Amino acid sequence: MTTVDHTRHDAHHAPTGHASPDDIHVHKSTSFYVKVAAALALVTAVEVGLYYLDIGKLFLPALLILMVVKFVTVVSLFMHLRFDNRLFSWLFYSGLFLAVIVYLIALLTFRVFDPTT
Amino acid sequence: MSEATLTETPTPDDDGVVETADHGTHIEYTDDHGHPETTTGLSNNKLGMWLFLGSECLLFGGLISTYMLYRGRHTGTPGPAQLWDIPLTSVSSFVLLMSSLTMVLAVSAAQQRDDRQTIVWLSVTALLGSTFVGAQVYEFTSFYHEGVGFTTSLFSSSFFTLTGFHGIHVTVGIILLMSLVGIISRSEVPGDKAEVVELIGLYWHFVDIVWIVIFTLVYLIPA
Numbered sequence: 001m002t003t004v005d006h007t008r009h010d011a012h013h014a015p016t017g018h019a020s021p022d023d024i025h026v027h028k029s030t031s032f033y034v035k036v037a038a039a040l041a042l043v044t045a046v047e048v049g050l051y052y053l054d055i056g057k058l059f060l061p062a063l064l065i066l067m068v069v070k071f072v073t074v075v076s077l078f079m080h081l082r083f084d085n086r087l088f089s090w091l092f093y094s095g096l097f098l099a100v101i102v103y104l105i106a107l108l109t110f111r112v113f114d115p116t117t
Numbered sequence: 118m119s120e121a122t123l124t125e126t127p128t129p130d131d132d133g134v135v136e137t138a139d140h141g142t143h144i145e146y147t148d149d150h151g152h153p154e155t156t157t158g159l160s161n162n163k164l165g166m167w168l169f170l171g172s173e174c175l176l177f178g179g180l181i182s183t184y185m186l187y188r189g190r191h192t193g194t195p196g197p198a199q200l201w202d203i204p205l206t207s208v209s210s211f212v213l214l215m216s217s218l219t220m221v222l223a224v225s226a227a228q229q230r231d232d233r234q235t236i237v238w239l240s241v242t243a244l245l246g247s248t249f250v251g252a253q254v255y256e257f258t259s260f261y262h263e264g265v266g267f268t269t270s271l272f273s274s275s276f277f278t279l280t281g282f283h284g285i286h287v288t289v290g291i292i293l294l295m296s297l298v299g300i301i302s303r304s305e306v307p308g309d310k311a312e313v314v315e316l317i318g319l320y321w322h323f324v325d326i327v328w329i330v331i332f333t334l335v336y337l338i339p340a
Contacts, residue, residue: 027225027228027229028225030222030225033218033221033222033225034218036218037214037215037217037218040214040217041211041214041215044207044210044211044214047332047333047337048203048207048337050337051203051337060338063333063337063338064333066333067329067330067333067334070326070329071326071329071330074217074322074325074326074329075322075326078217078218078220078221078322078325079318079319079322079323085159087157087159087164088159088163088164088167091164091167091168091170091171092167092170092171092174093171094171095168095170095171095172095173095174095175096171096174098174098175099174099175099177099178099179100178102175102178103178103179103181103182106182107182107185107186110186112185112186
């Protein structure tokens with residue numbers, strides 16, 4: 001169940017008329033959040049299970065994919081970035097992508113991912 | 118749907134003199150929570166928090182990269198394979214993940230203006246956060262007893278710096294949560310209460326997502 005609260009920024013009353021319909025409070029039911037948390041716990045259990053199982057070359061990509069799934073789920077649903085104004089997404093993800101690119105280049109320079117070094 | 122309120126507030130001129138309504142007034146639009154509308158239509162506090170979290174990605178990116186670079190540098194001293202206690206770390210990861218659930222329930226309760234539920238969920242979140250920090254202190258202590266201190270090797274230095282910085286962030290979050298519980302109990306929250314809870318919630322969730330990355334890259338993926 002989702003209810004939307006438009007009380008915070010009403011475009012009709014904003015002096016500049018820039019109020020965005022995206023900047024709103026999103027209320028989801030408790031059961032929705034519990035289901036998301038249960039899914040996250042399940043993914044964590046799968047991650048730990050993979051640590052003890054031998055799945056060969058699939059191990060690394062599987063763990064990285066599960067990590068990204070958990071990360072995006074928390075950011076999108078618990079931090080409400082999916083329902084919020086896109087400017088917030090730009091601010092956060094630009095910092096994140098900048099960090100990933102800069103440090104990937106740094107690690108590649110030091111040949112961290114080269115098994116022969 | 119609520120109406121925005123229009124207030125007329127005398128403003129000081131360049132000399133700091135407040136003129137009366139006869140000579141001019143500053144008209145300030147406020148929403149139903151009492152804070153002024155912004156040119157973007159978005160809350161400046163929330164904008165600032167997201168900008169801060171974006172910059173925090175760079176901080177933790179640097180710490181994680183440094184650990185990745187030095188995780189194999191522990192010649193003659195215990196390394197990750199000898200030290201990690203995956204069951205303990207898995208449980209503490211689960212605890213921190215569940216604290217994100219209780220935090221989002223606190224935000225939801227605050228938006229519905231239910232102070233009692235907000236206080237309950239914030240307190241549970243702080244308790245879960247304290248459990249996580251306790252597990253981290255236990256882990257650090259056990260590593261120390263096994264002869265691995267901060268300056269033992271490049272691996273240990275980068276590991277303690279990374280997880281220590283994260284632990285400090287969790288501790289700051291707990292202090293923020295408990296402070297919020299205190300000021301909500303006294304009904305002394307300045308401005309929009311739901312927004313204050315939401316901002317601290319964003320910080321708390323960020324601490325959780327950083328641990329999601331650390332748990333996988335540091336603990337689960339072998340060096």
